[in-house]
Amino acid sequence: MRAGDSVRTGSPSGAAPLLQEHPAEALAAAEAILRERPGLPPAELLACQALRRLGRAEAALPRLAQLAHREPRVPAVLWELAQAASEAGETEQAIAALEKLTQRQPGVASGWFLLGAELRNAGRAEQGWRADLSGVHAASRDPELLKAAMAMNEGQLDESEAMLAARFARQPADPPAQRLLGEIAWRRGDMGEAIAQVRTAIEQAPGYDLARDFLIRLLLQSNMLAEALEQADILAASPLQSPGYHLLRASVLVRLGDQQAAREVYERLLAQDPAQPQVWQNLGHVLKTLGRQTEAVHAYRQAVTHQPTMGExxxxxxxxxxxxxxxxxxxxxxxxxxxxxxxxxxxxxxxxxxxxxxxxxxxxxxxxxxxxxxxxxxxxxxxxxxVLHDAAAFSAEVAATAQTFTAPFIAAMGDGGCPARDPVFILGLPRSGSTLVEQILDSHSQIEGTMELPEMMIIASRLQSRVDEGEFPDFRAMVAALTPADRLRLGEEYLDRTRIHRRTDKPRFIDKMPNNWQHVGLIRLILPNAAIVDTRRHPMSCCFSGWKQHFARGQTFSYDLADIGRYYRDYVSLMAAYDAAAPGAVHRVHYEAMVADTEAEVRRLLAYLGLEFEPACLEFYKNDRAVRTASSEQVRQPIFRDGVEQWKNYEAWLGSLKDALGPDLTNAGLPT
Known part of the structure; x- marks a missing residue:
């Protein structure tokens, strides 16, 4: 095209501004120019662009094909030809145009993404995937996207979002910008919006591996495990093979409780390259959970052999x-x-x-x-x-919970919730014997053990956010506003969310999340027939054992003796309040009593659950189920008494713990 052709009065440049808002007028103007100057390339291109915007891609297509033959090096012509062919259903013609376009302009991401879509339409999925990957690579050099990403990384989220909004106004389908918008939402704490935005990005570009990787991590954070596995399976099939994708898939499998499948992933990766300390460590975790202790020891020792400073x-x-x-x-x-x-x-x-x-x-x-x-x-x-842990603020929350779930309050709430009897909640403090109780109950023919399930904590957190966002003045008002229908819905939601962890047809299942002691009131409201078992251990023994245990996540109170002592006091006070408000609703198992007379305690526990005694419960150590907690090896042995008073070896240094517990707890042995 000659530069002078687009600048004179009556030229295509004068009609071009009409294209977006008034394509019919743009078409008329372009055709008028073409009557005066037949075949003028800018006018011909403008006419074809207008035709396509008017929904007449079939009419534009032959004209664009002729124009591309005459002007084979003009990217705008190839781009328009590709889009018209795509809209007209002429996939192969679109692919041919886009292949030429991406050869001439490899740094323009939109051409690659459209090529990817057309290749998939033609049944050439792997080539489409690779085209998307090329589009992502091109976008990584886009100055506008780089500027928006830099603003986001500097915490200027509104500014970054405004840049992206301006970009979307010009180019609505933009997968990298869409993914970036998802990350902005994630940084704001809006997980739902983040997931929605990143989903859109991979819908637009299914081969966008980095966006799919991010989506899987978001889904894991939201405990949306079924979808996370679906996405991880897709990512693991990427033509751009990465061990990281298989490791991510294995982490989803672990969260789902499929330890054997995760093991196979790790062993396959190590067969390809044994010098991977992180993979050896992950394999060790899985083997430990499966009860393969000797093999787990070997895996961990391989990890530190390859990386001696690998503390974990x-x-x-x-x-x-x-x-x-x-x-x-x-x-x-x-x-x-x-x-x-x-x-x-x-x-x-x-x-x-x-x-x-x-x-x-x-x-x-x-x-x-x-x-x-x-x-x-x-x-x-x-x-x-x-870690962040505000002991005073936590104590205030516990006190507010105790003041909410009083006997009159519970009576005033009336009936409601989901009547299912399936869940058996085992709660208390970490290192209190909860895994032992879980192993005993899982050995019963009517009860299935699962794992530490976060679903109740997720529901409680979502309800608390309604207070934090100002919808209710306080926790009590929020709980009081739950109607019987709300409570039924929440109970059914809990059952729906936990169903993925149930692998058998046993009528009862265990949710062993120690921290759920904070939510006993909520459990009773939304699942009134659920069993609640509080496992309790001598305060000095429990607190010291928790303090010397490094937890992977969640137990932020456990790294200071005074904090953990105060936490134990909060726990005891809230459970005492529940006992007073609803006597008999919670069954308590004292670890020391379980050790001293296992059969009597097991019979008492099963009676609470309305189940017949089964001798297998006393041979729980023969149960080969996967156990993920720190007690995984201990519960594969008969009950032993060695750990009951280990804290006494350290008594000289535990003054701050005794002070935090106070004389009533420290000297009373087991609180009632």
Missing amino acids: AWWSLANLKTVKLGTEDRPAMLQALAALEAESAVEAEEDVFHLHFSLGKAFEDAGDYAASFRHYEQGNRLRRSM
């Missing part, structure tokens, strides 16, 4: 409660710790605190309790600096 692998080895770290392990861990501390790198902090916890266990195994306590204390101090 050392802790995973130490955390096999029935395994003792040997004399050769302590020097190796101390050497690794010294190397990490010499680096003074922030990213090494997790390895450092894991090594301190591991050394605490190693010196405990050796009977050097002073050295053991010193390392436990250092590990806890470092971990405490990395």
Whole structure:
């Protein structure tokens, strides 16, 4: 095309502004020019663009094909030809035009994305996937997107969103911008909007692997596990193979409780490349859960062989409660710790605190309790600096809950909720014996064990957000506003969300989430016939055991002796309030009583559940089910008494814990 053709009065440039808002007028203007100057390329292109915008792609297509033959190097012509062919259903013609366009302009992402769509229409899925990947690569160099991403990373979320809005006004289908919008929503804490935006991005470009990876992580955060697995299966089939995609899929399988399938993923990756300490560690976790202790030890030792400073692998080895770290392990861990501390790198902090916890266990195994306590204390101090826990605010929340679920309040709420008797909630503090109770009950023919399920906490958090967002003045008002229909819906939602974890047709299932003690009132409102079992252990024993245990997530109160003592007090006070408000609703199992007379306690527990006694419950250690908690190895052995008073070896250093518990709890043994 000649530059002068587009600048004179009566030229196509004068008609072009009409194209978006008034395509019929643009067409008329272009045709008028063509009558004066037949075949003028800019006018011909404008006419075809107008025809397509008027829904007449079939009429535009032959004219565009002729124009492309005459002007084969003009990207705008190829782009218009491709879009017209696509709209007219002429897939192969669209592909041919787009292949030429992307060769000439490989840095323009939109051409690649349209090519991907047309290749999929033609049944060439893998080529379409690769075209999408090329589009993502091109978009990574787009100055406008880079500027919006930089603003987002600097916390300027509104500015970044405004840049993207301006971009969408010109180009509505823009997968990378859509994914970026999803990340903005995620950073704002709007998980639903984030998921919706990222879903749209991969609908527009199914081969956008990085967006699908992000979506899977969002779904995992939202505990939407079925969809997460669907997406992970797709991602694992990407033509651009990445071990990370298979690792992500394995993490979804673990969350779903399919440990064997995850194991197969890890073993396949290690067969391809054994020098992968993270994969060895992940394999160790799965093997531990499956009860394959010897193989788990081997996997963890392979991890630290390949990466001696890998603190989590050392802790995973130490955390096999029935395994003792040997004399050769302590020097190796101390050497690794010294190397990490010499680096003074922030990213090494997790390895450092894991090594301190591991050394605490190693010196405990050796009977050097002073050295053991010193390392436990250092590990806890470092971990405490990395988490948020406001003990006073938490105590206030617990008090508000206790003041809400009084006997008169419960009576005033009346009947409601889902009447199903399926769930058996096991709750209490971590390290209180809950896994033992779960293993015993899972050995019964009528009860299925699952895992620590977050569904009740998710529902409670969503309800609390209505208070936080100002819809209700306080927690009590929010709960009081729940109608019988609301409570029925919430109970049914809980059952729907947990159904994916049930693998058998047993009528009852266990939800063993210790933190659910905070939600007993809510459980009673939405699932009034659910069983609630409170597992309790001597306060000094329970708190000390929790303090020296590094938890992967969630137990932010456990890294300070005073915090954990106060937390125990809050727990006891709230459970006492529930007992007073609804006597007999919660069944309590004392760990020490279970150890002293297992059969009597098991019979008492089954009677509460309305079930017949079965001898298999006393041989729970023969149950080969997967167990993910820190007690996974202990519950595969007959009950032993060694752990009942281990805290006494450290009593000289536990003054702050005793002070936090107070004399009533410290000296009373087991609270009632």
